[in-house]
Amino acid sequence: MSLVKFLTSKVFFKQLALAVVAIVVLTFIMLKWLNITTNHGEFVVVPDLKGKSVETVKIELDDNDLVMEIQDSANFNPKYPKYSVIEQNPIAGAQVKENRKIYLILNPSGYRKVEVPNILKRTFRQAKPQLQALEFKIGEITYIDNIGKDVVLGMKHKGKTLAPGAMLPLTSTIDLILGNGKR
Known part of the structure; x- marks a missing residue:
């Protein structure tokens, strides 16, 4: 054929x-x-978890058939309590399937510690931006007799002398001792 x-x-x-x-x-x-x-058309609404403790979040997610996944806890936010949720993904109000992972970022117990830079024998004009870039606050400025005008001669934190390389929490206040330009 x-x-x-x-x-x-x-x-x-x-x-x-x-x-x-x-x-x-x-x-x-x-x-x-x-x-x-796939439970087509069936959704669970993600609850708002910001500011809640890990224990509360776990109970709330279990009630909604959702799974908690802690991602990070690096960004300290003083507006939220310690170890509470500061960010979540997906956001509150989003519709997701049951057993979906909700990624959480927690607030750590405090600011992370940063090394104090060596700003001794540098001018205040050079030292100020270096300290501010590391998120330190400049506190009280005292002048002592020294030929170098506005040269950093010492650093203090809460009244104690501070050496370069010491570890301080972010946003700590550092007091500076500067020269006044007199002999």
Whole structure:
């Protein structure tokens, strides 16, 4: 039998019709199965977790069939209590599927510690931006007799002498002792 006769025969059209019916039936069954297994159209609303403790968050997420995943705790925010949630992803009010992971960023117990730079024998004009770049605050400035005008001769933190390389929490206040330009 030639190819042209086969393509125009009843047997070919029967087989083609059976193949089309099989594909349609399999596609319909697969789509119904996906709707059932993926809970199509069923969502859980993500609660607002900001400012809440880890224990409270765990209970609230368990009640909503969601999973907690702690990502980070590096950015201290003094507006929130220690070890509370300061950021969440997905955001509050988002619709997600059940058992979805909610990624949390916690507030650490305090600012991280930073090394005090060596600003001794530098001018106040050079030292100030260096301290501010590390998020230190400049406190009281005292002058003592020294030929170097506005040269940093010493540093103090809470009344104690501070050496370069000491570790202080971010936003600590550093008092400076400067020269007044007199002998």
